[in-house]
Amino acid sequence: MEEMRFNQSNQTCYYGCRKCCLFPGMKSICILVVVFLLMLPNAGAYDPLDPTGNITIKWDIVSWTADGHVAAVTISNFQMYRSIMNPGWTLGWQWAKKEVIWSMVGVKLLSKETVPSSKEMYLTVAGVMSAWGQDPTGSVSAFQVSVGLAGTSNKTVKLPKNFNLLGPGLGYTCGPAKVVPSTVYLTPDRRRKTQALMTWNVTCTYSQYLASRNPSCCVSFSSFYNETITPCPTCACGCQNKNNCVMSDSKQAHRKGINTPRKDNAPLPQCTHHMCPIRVHWHVKLNYKDYWRVKIAITNFNYRMNYTQWTLVAQHPNLNSVTQVFSFDYKPLVPYESISECLKPISI
Numbered sequence: 001m002e003e004m005r006f007n008q009s010n011q012t013c014y015y016g017c018r019k020c021c022l023f024p025g026m027k028s029i030c031i032l033v034v035v036f037l038l039m040l041p042n043a044g045a046y047d048p049l050d051p052t053g054n055i056t057i058k059w060d061i062v063s064w065t066a067d068g069h070v071a072a073v074t075i076s077n078f079q080m081y082r083s084i085m086n087p088g089w090t091l092g093w094q095w096a097k098k099e100v101i102w103s104m105v106g107v108k109l110l111s112k113e114t115v116p117s118s119k120e121m122y123l124t125v126a127g128v129m130s131a132w133g134q135d136p137t138g139s140v141s142a143f144q145v146s147v148g149l150a151g152t153s154n155k156t157v158k159l160p161k162n163f164n165l166l167g168p169g170l171g172y173t174c175g176p177a178k179v180v181p182s183t184v185y186l187t188p189d190r191r192r193k194t195q196a197l198m199t200w201n202v203t204c205t206y207s208q209y210l211a212s213r214n215p216s217c218c219v220s221f222s223s224f225y226n227e228t229i230t231p232c233p234t235c236a237c238g239c240q241n242k243n244n245c246v247m248s249d250s251k252q253a254h255r256k257g258i259n260t261p262r263k264d265n266a267p268l269p270q271c272t273h274h275m276c277p278i279r280v281h282w283h284v285k286l287n288y289k290d291y292w293r294v295k296i297a298i299t300n301f302n303y304r305m306n307y308t309q310w311t312l313v314a315q316h317p318n319l320n321s322v323t324q325v326f327s328f329d330y331k332p333l334v335p336y337e338s339i340s341e342c343l344k345p346i347s348i
């Protein structure tokens with residue numbers, strides 16, 4: 001249970017929300033993010049709550065070899081709140097010619113073939129990668145790769161193409177590799193600077209619409225002055241999993257391995273009327289003249305995922321008047337001056 005206190009405000013913003021007005025002059029919408037984000041569908045790879053957020057893949061060639069090069073590859077999560085959770089990220093690309101990987105450090109190769117006829121490569125790392133907005137030191141992942149049967153100079157090397165990133169499921173769209181100024185970095189003894197022989201970047205952006213056409217959580221509402229509870233709508237997250245859900249009293253819920261996440265990030269929800277992996281309950285606890293207080297309860301119905309590093313993102317017309325927060329960390333995301341001053345998303 002989490003609590004937040006707000007100053008009363010005369011500002012009014014309106015959202016399309018089914019039966020969500022539980023107190024005068026206010027409507028609310030709640031968006032839960034863990035690896036996913038509940039929001040209105042977006043056609044492109046763009047997150048309106050984090051418009052400049054992206055994951056950048058940087059490929060630094062640190063040395064040329066007899067038939068190729070050795071590269072240090074860095075993946076940086078420049079998003080404000082979306083982390084990469086277990087089972088981790090998967091990176092794929094296509095070679096431009098007949099390149100092969102001779103060796104790797106810090107990453108696991110998923111592609112079974114490394115012969116010249118293999119053009120597609122898939123790499124994976126198990127583990128989390130924090131969002132830059134939450135933990136900059138934990139938002140970077142890196143590995144080293146030795147590439148053969150490739151160009152041996154800036155003029156003959158060919159950039160890989162068709163990069164794709166799973167984090168761990170769908171949602172990311174990656175642009176083409178682009179040559180950028182060579183990275184400058186310190187030597188291992190940290191006494192002098194050196195630079196990569198060649199550097200190219202790939203930028204990947206996220207869209208909830210690409211990840212799933214259905215929301216990943218729902219919101220229920222209640223208040224201290226009304227016994228009525230407004231539940232999540234039926235099939236709020238779609239009913240595509242209704243034939244693959246788990247009853248709360250079923251022995252299947254205790255089956256070995258049921259809590260193991262899948263690479264495609266597919267949930268295994270408990271059988272409920274809303275069929276959502278996550279439910280957020282918004283309860284108006286107090287409503288005085290000078291301030292009002294809300295209690296937030298988050299329930300995990302997904303048997304496949306333990307959300308140890310969860311994030312809640314919410315939009316509400318009074319979030320610019322938050323005076324006190326209990327039990328968790330909170331901060332504004334970005335100002336939305338071009339939309340409305342009363343829209344203040346927060347990251348919890």
